[in-house]
């Protein structure tokens with residue numbers, strides 16, 4: 001892990017391999033190690049950059065609220081600081097996808113291709129947003145346990161829970177290693193995020209959507225509708241996976257990413 005001073009905060013990131021940059025943006029409330037199998041599986045074929053977002057992992061924390069736009073600006077700033085000016089393949093999971101919409105809105109010349117894993121274009125309903133704000137307050141008072149209890153049962157598919165308990169344990173460790181102030185700030189940022197549905201027809205770059213067969217948070221049907229609304233998109237469904245395909249079925253996710261990278265290079 002290297003650290004970089006970006007927009008007033010220290011961001012930690014894995015920087016491995018050479019060639020086409022692949023920016024791996026984790027979900028909530030996780031860290032870069034969600035992508036460990038992709039870092040290991042893709043770094044021989046491209047330049048993998050896997051940051052901890054502001055407030056997560058070993059990156060610096062901002063109190064209050066951190067917007068999806070701020071996170072997108074952090075990623076653009078990180079690329080600047082690393083000296084990466086060529087367009088990247090932006091690959092984001094869930095919250096990493098919410099940030100992708102803002103990255104596309106503000107930094108689109110930097111995007112060579114988009115990979116959207118287990119994410120949604122719709123904003124939160126008023127009830128969902130209110131729940132996130134309540135959860136932010138609870139996490140500040142009690143630590144990460146309430147968010148771990150609420151999310152863990154919905155993140156992984158049944159088969160992962162029974163066959164790969166160590167993978168679920170890794171997710172639990174990621175959640176508990178985060179600073180409650182970082183979790184709360186991102187939670188409030190997600191509650192206030194803009195709806196991105198009207199943006200989908202404007203996404204002009206090659207796009208791959210990766211959906212988990214059993215995802216309860218970003219269901220396959222919703223992701224298929226997104227793929228139909230984005231002009232140059234196709235969808236790959238990951239068998240046996242819930243919301244965290246990259247960790248639940250890394251072989252299928254790596255194959256999908258590497259084949260997309262191969263198409264971009266042609």
Ligand code: MLT
Pocket residue numbers: 026027028029093094095096190217243
């Ligand atoms: C994530 O994986 O980033 C979260 O499920 C996003 C969310 O809570 O909407």
